[in-house]
Amino acid sequence: MAEPATxxxxxxxxxxxxxxxxxxxxxxxxxxxxxxxADAQAEDAVQDVFIVVHRRLAxxxxxxxxxxxxxxxxxxxARDYRRTSARKPALGRAQADLPVEELSTGxxxxxxxxxxxxxxKLLHELLDTLDDExxxxxxxAELEQWSIADIAEATGVKINTASSRLxxxxxxxxxxxxxxxxxxxxxxR
Amino acid sequence: MTALSPETRRLLQLSRxxxxxxxxxxxxxxxxxxxxxxxxxxxxAASAAVLSGGxxxxxxxxxxxxxxxxxxxxxxxxxxxxxxxxxxAGLGAGVWTNDxxxxxxxxxxxxxxxxxxxxxxxxxxxxxxxxxxxATASGSAxxxxxxxxxxxxxxxHELLIAIARRPNHPVAKEAELVLILGAEQALAAGDxxxxxxxxxxxxxxxxxxELRDRREELxxxxxxASGKTNF
Numbered sequence: 001m002a003e004p005a006t007x008x009x010x011x012x013x014x015x016x017x018x019x020x021x022x023x024x025x026x027x028x029x030x031x032x033x034x035x036x037x038a039d040a041q042a043e044d045a046v047q048d049v050f051i052v053v054h055r056r057l058a059x060x061x062x063x064x065x066x067x068x069x070x071x072x073x074x075x076x077x078a079r080d081y082r083r084t085s086a087r088k089p090a091l092g093r094a095q096a097d098l099p100v101e102e103l104s105t106g107x108x109x110x111x112x113x114x115x116x117x118x119x120x121k122l123l124h125e126l127l128d129t130l131d132d133e134x135x136x137x138x139x140x141a142e143l144e145q146w147s148i149a150d151i152a153e154a155t156g157v158k159i160n161t162a163s164s165r166l167x168x169x170x171x172x173x174x175x176x177x178x179x180x181x182x183x184x185x186x187x188x189r
Numbered sequence: 190m191t192a193l194s195p196e197t198r199r200l201l202q203l204s205r206x207x208x209x210x211x212x213x214x215x216x217x218x219x220x221x222x223x224x225x226x227x228x229x230x231x232x233x234a235a236s237a238a239v240l241s242g243g244x245x246x247x248x249x250x251x252x253x254x255x256x257x258x259x260x261x262x263x264x265x266x267x268x269x270x271x272x273x274x275x276x277x278a279g280l281g282a283g284v285w286t287n288d289x290x291x292x293x294x295x296x297x298x299x300x301x302x303x304x305x306x307x308x309x310x311x312x313x314x315x316x317x318x319x320x321x322x323x324a325t326a327s328g329s330a331x332x333x334x335x336x337x338x339x340x341x342x343x344x345x346h347e348l349l350i351a352i353a354r355r356p357n358h359p360v361a362k363e364a365e366l367v368l369i370l371g372a373e374q375a376l377a378a379g380d381x382x383x384x385x386x387x388x389x390x391x392x393x394x395x396x397x398x399e400l401r402d403r404r405e406e407l408x409x410x411x412x413x414a415s416g417k418t419n420f
Contacts, residue, residue, distance in 0.1 A: 017226070021219070029210040046218050047225070054226055119200055120207025126200075142193070142201055170193055177197045 017054045024070055027144070031071065033120075034127060034139045035078035038085055045081045049073050064153055071154040075136055082132075122180070129176040134169035141166050142173075223366070224400055369400050372407045381415045 028049050029042065037045045052073050060069060123143075127135055136155055140146045146154070152162035193201070372387035388411065391404050398404075 021222070025215055025218070026210055029214070030208040033208045043214060043218050043221070047221050050218070050222055051225065054222075116203060116205075116207035118207070119203035122200060123204040123207070143205060174193055174197055177194070177200065181196065 017050065017057060020053050020057065020066065020070075021050055024067060027067060028070060028074055030143070031074045031139065032078055032081075034124070034143060035075065035082075035135060036124075036128065037078050037081045041081055041085060045077055048077050052077070065150070068150055068154045071140065072156070075155070079132060126173055126176045126180065130169055130172055133165055134172055137162055137165045138169035138173055142170075224403060366400065368394070369403050369407065372404075372411070376407065376410060376414065379414075381411050384411045385415075 025046070028046055032042050032045045032049070033039070049070070053070070056073075060066075127139070130138060133155075137151050140151045140154065141148070148159055148162050148166065151166070152159045155162060155165075157165070368387050368391040372384045372391070375381070375384035375387060384407065388404055388408050391398065391400070395401070
């Protein structure tokens with residue numbers, strides 16, 4: 001599920017919302033969470049992304065790949081949610097509200113799922129230390145494994161700027177991880 | 190480029206799967222989008238919950254849901270949700286856009302119609318625990334014969350309305366979808382009177398239902414189409 005798309009030629013323009021949803025729902029969900037939208041608001045945010053897709057799909061001209069186009073939408077919506085979440089409490093359903101049997105993504109043992117979920121919590125804690133720009137390039141590069149050229153396109157900056165942001169993001173993330181290891185190192189072994 | 194430490198790399202590796210969505214979250218978002226945008230907008234996506242391959246449309250989706258229900262590979266809840274969506278997809282000829290409605294012709298093969306009919310049966314059995322069949326529930330002696338005509342489409346809708354008339358029924362959401370879809374279809378076919386009947390039925394059965402906002406949107410379109418209002 002988390003394997004990144006590596007071949008943009010397979011990323012041809014979709015005809016329908018259903019196709020975009022089917023193909024990219026996991027990507028949109030991961031991006032929303034990793035860009036800092038609270039778990040309890042994730043369903044709302046993802047829904048908003050696909051409503052925008054629904055509205056704009058007819059105008060999508062295929063100049064960029066679909067996932068690059070989607071990433072731009074997700075970035076804007078995630079920023080909006082982060083800003084508003086500081087002002088009002090989340091009312092949505094969190095992962096913790098789900099029955100245990102609903103949590104499995106079907107790819108691994110329950111133990112592996114717990115480990116991955118725990119690691120994701122730490123990841124979010126560290127990502128929260130980055131500003132928006134660094135966070136976005138870091139997530140796309142290190143977690144979605146996009147090329148710098150694609151990241152530059154998705155974030156609307158030049159390749160040199162994207163490279164520079166990524167370098168700074170890595171430094172900031174590494175420093176945050178070091179601080180966390182110093183505090184409770186067992187969690188990061 | 191600054192390199193990350195091995196420990197940090199390991200954390201990234203471990204956490205990659207940790208943000209994958211649980212199936213329940215995917216279903217929740219899909220259902221909400223269906224309620225917001227109209228059933229057919231995401232009909233193709235419903236099949237992806239069952240099939241990993243290509244996404245068949247219309248009757249082929251019915252086949253996917255029937256397969257899911259018969260093999261027991263899905264939970265009853267998911268199967269019910271699928272059934273609701275698949276009914277909509279299988280029956281659906283109307284497609285909503287933000288600007289209005291446009292009609293799509295759907296060719297039905299005999300096999301596809303049979304699958305759709307079986308799906309209605311399965312959906313009903315799922316929600317009644319197999320205690321009764323849909324023909325009994327609707328009060329008719331037998332399932333209506335299916336044909337490609339509008340009248341047979343109407344028959345299926347009437348059958349589903351019979352299901353929806355039970356206000357405390359556990360399949361309320363699916364029944365709501367069926368009624369709303371019926372109104373969408375009728376409107377798309379230019380039959381405002383029939384659309385209004387579906388909406389009246391929804392109002393009577395699910396006055397405060399989850400899809401009431403959609404009902405009111407459709408009501409405005411029906412009124413506009415019939416010349417009652419111009420806004």
